[in-house]
Amino acid sequence: MEKRIPKEYEVWWRQRTVYVPDVTLAGGTVEGLGALRAQLPQLQGLGIGALWLEGIEPSPDVLEAMTALLCRAGELDFKVILALSSFKSLSKTDGGEALLPEMEGWLREGVGGFDLGDLSKMPLSRKTLHTMGKRLRKALPEDVLLCASLSKGGPRRAAAFVRAENRELHLIRPLLWPLHAKQLFSWLARWQKGLSWPLIQLIFPNTEDNDPQGKRALLTLALTVKGMPVLRESVFPLAADAQLGDYAKELLAFRAGSEAMRYGGYRTLENTSRICRFVRRFRRDAVGVAVNLSPRRVPSPLLGQVLLGNSGRTAADLELAPFEALILKWHTEPMQRK
Secondary structure (H helix, E strand, O other), rough: OOOOOHHHOOOOOOOOEEEEOOHHHHHOOOHHHHHHHHHHHHHHHHHOOEEEEEOOOOOHHHHHHHHHHHHHHHHOOOOEEEEHHHHHEEEEEOOOHHHHHHHHHHHHHHHOOOEEEEEEHHOOOHHHHHHHHHHHHHHHOOEEEEEHHHHHEEEEHHHOOOOOOOOOEOOOEOOOOOOHHHHHHHHHHOOOOOOOOEEEEEOOOOOHOOOOOHHHHHHHHHOOOOEEEEOOOOOOOOOHHHHHHHHHHHHHHHHHHHHHOOOOOOEEEEEOOOOEEEEEOOOOEEEEEEOOOOOOEEEEEEEEEEEEEOOOOOEOOOOOOOOEEEEOOOOOOOOOOO
């Protein structure tokens, strides 16, 4: 008899991919929010299930546009994560109560989660942050996401805010941007091991190699690692780039249909200066992933049926082409090159 999926795995932030539209970087203009509202059906068609809105500065016109956006998002079953503006002004003596009026107002408008900001830059002690998180969790509905970012410190520090026994925050988003592929792969492995379900947002580590095939390779990586994928429009312009959007739709459909992708763990097989190989497994469902983020062919001792990739081939050999990414059916350990 097949075991049921654990209840904690069925929360919406373990099921959806987040899109960060560029409009939020420009302060949330009325025109930009209106354009995003019109774009929602297209994003839904690609498989995006949540929006992350940053930099929204309250004003009557902006709030009216936000209300219309949230109404349309609710009709299409989008979850919206909002970066709170009042978090920056918290005092050391505040236990989170100052945030509640703003949160409760946005919840009534249809917001489904909140980004508390960069914990590294807050003038609050860890004890105060833990206290604040507990109070907010107690005051808010269970299905409201509480997350934060971290620009300093690694997974161990992040884990202190998402401990299983307290669960002050649901998710942490690391903000360190590795400059090279090897740094990126090592950084990913650390965060995959250090947190049960991190927020993963990637940028291309080598801008001079940022070509269309490289974009698709990075997108494959972003949508196959463990955690909640965060796709920033400035990196992945899914609505404007038809080819990238079509490939994202395939990847998101595959992710939605794979228990290994939605619930599985992460095991590193190889990290070099050019290639990353890992396995995602949940119960009987297991897939292998190989990503080459270099402009050269590289050896990859991974054979088998290709389930999806950015090159169009259906079977893997012992090499990856430049900027090639493959998702394979996984049975046993990879064959070694003779």
